[in-house]
Amino acid sequence: MARRTTFRLAGRAVGAFVAMLLLAACSIAAALLLDGLAASVVPLGVAVITAGFVAIAFMEVRKMDAVSAIFAGVAVCFLAVLFGLTFTDELTRAHIPAGFEARTGD
Amino acid sequence: MPEALHEPFHDIGKQRSAEEAGIWIFLASEVIFFGGLFLGYAVYRLRLPEGYGAAMAETNLTLGIVNTALLLASSATMAFTVWVGREGLQRATVTGLIATLALGTAFLAVKGVEYYEDIRHHLIPGHPDFPVDVPGAEMFFSFYWAMTGLHGLHMAIGLGIIAWTVHAVRSDRIAWRETAHLHVVGLYWNLVDVVWIFLFPLLYLVGR
Structure with a gap:
């Protein structure tokens, strides 16, 4: 019985590993074969999918209790705020007009 | 057998919940x-x-791929450890932990080889013979060293915890069947894996 359980669970782990390996292969192929924006977006998209797979299959986030879920959710929210505020500034900041540096140097 | 329940808890379920x-x-x-x-x-x-x-273009893609495969495999063996641990299978649990330990150690060994190559090629920000003369290249390698170095440090700490857990499970030093110990170690190890899942495309693939 113990032996059968071990093999069943080992099979599950091997299946998950193969799935993640295939995702990594997709990521590498996309980065090397695609051009332009797709060569960046696809590998990062695959990384998000792989991380989600690890979170669900291995970290068992769907089974976590409410308190743990709040802590995990707060981390994701803070991360979103960190990136959101930084890129809101970074992508919308007006560039210093030409000649501005010369004027300030007077 | 060690006592599973500890103060201030009177219920093992609540203790597990607090551990998690x-x-x-x-x-x-x-x-x-x-x-x-x-x-x-x-x-x-x-x-x-x-x-x-x-x-x-200067990072070693082959070693990056090898390390990705090693770390994904270690994540799977760690998950296997948690699953068989829940079933109370001591031998399989120890086997899973040792496999994770071996794969994690192999990851750090490959990383060591890669670092040796990087240093040999002067890929160190501020080095007078830094080989890439494009603005931003040294900044990339600043992040490369910081991120992979801190990830490696987390790996080393994880390996230490896993090595101790092998000893603790083998000798029944802790109540590993009843407590959340294995799941807690697994969560830490899998987060380290998730960090690498993002580091790999950012340092080896995107924009290559």
Whole structure:
């Protein structure tokens, strides 16, 4: 019985590993074969999918209790705020007009 | 057999829940910690895309792929350990932990080889013979060393915890069947894996 359980669970782990390996292969192929924006977006998209797979299959986030879920959710929210505020500034900041540096140097 | 239940808990379920909440608080702080590094990387990548692309061509893709495979395998063996641990299978649990230990150690060994190659090629920011003369290339390698170094440090700490857990499970030093110990170790190890899942495309693939 113990032996059968071990093999069943080992099979599950091997299946998950193969799935993640295939995702990594997709990521590498996309980065090397695609051009332009797709060569960046696809590998990062695959990384998000792989991380989600690890979170669900291995970290068992769907089974976590409410308190743990709040802590995990707060981390994701803070991360979103960190990136959101930084890129809101970074992508919308007006560039210093030409000649501005010369004027300030007077 | 060691006592599973500890003060102030009177219920093993509540104790397990508290153990898991504790590691999630820690993991949340780790997400913010690594998030800051990823953010810095992203901002400078946006400003200096040519330098980042030129610098990335210097990283060793083959060793990056090998390390990705090793770490994904270690994540699977760690998950296997948690699953068989729940079934109370001591031998399989120890086997899973040792496999994780071996794969994690192999990861660090490959990383060591890669670092040796990087140093040999003077891929160190500020080095007078730094080989890439494009603005932003040294910034890329600043993040490369910081991010992979801190990831490696987390790996080394994880390996230490796993090595101790092998001893503790084998000798029944802790109540590993009843408590959340294995799940807590697994959560830490899998987060370290998730960090690498994002580091790999950012340092070896995107813009190559």
